[in-house]
Amino acid sequence: MVEIFKLIGVLGLILISVGIIIKKRRAQDVCYIIGGTCIGIYSFYLGDLIFIFLQAIFVLAAVYDLIRHH
Numbered sequence: 001m002v003e004i005f006k007l008i009g010v011l012g013l014i015l016i017s018v019g020i021i022i023k024k025r026r027a028q029d030v031c032y033i034i035g036g037t038c039i040g041i042y043s044f045y046l047g048d049l050i051f052i053f054l055q056a057i058f059v060l061a062a063v064y065d066l067i068r069h070h
Contacts, residue, residue, distance in 0.1 A: 005045040012038025026070055032062035 015035030019028045040055035 005042055008038045009042030012036065012040075012042065026066065029062050029066035029069075033059055033066065036062060 012035040015031045015038065017035075019031030019035060022028050022031065036055050036059040040052060040059065043051035043055055
């Protein structure tokens, strides 16, 4: 069970990294939203409130950006 949460965290890290590299804003926002959610799940698994709130804010900002620009 522990390994699945680590894989979710790694997936989130990869998606956010891809989002930084790609230049299309919509795809970038989608990568940020999915990646941030994955890292949020991993942070919840770890029980780290600071990173849970950080990821919640990050995902909400990406959703806002996606809605605002599209």
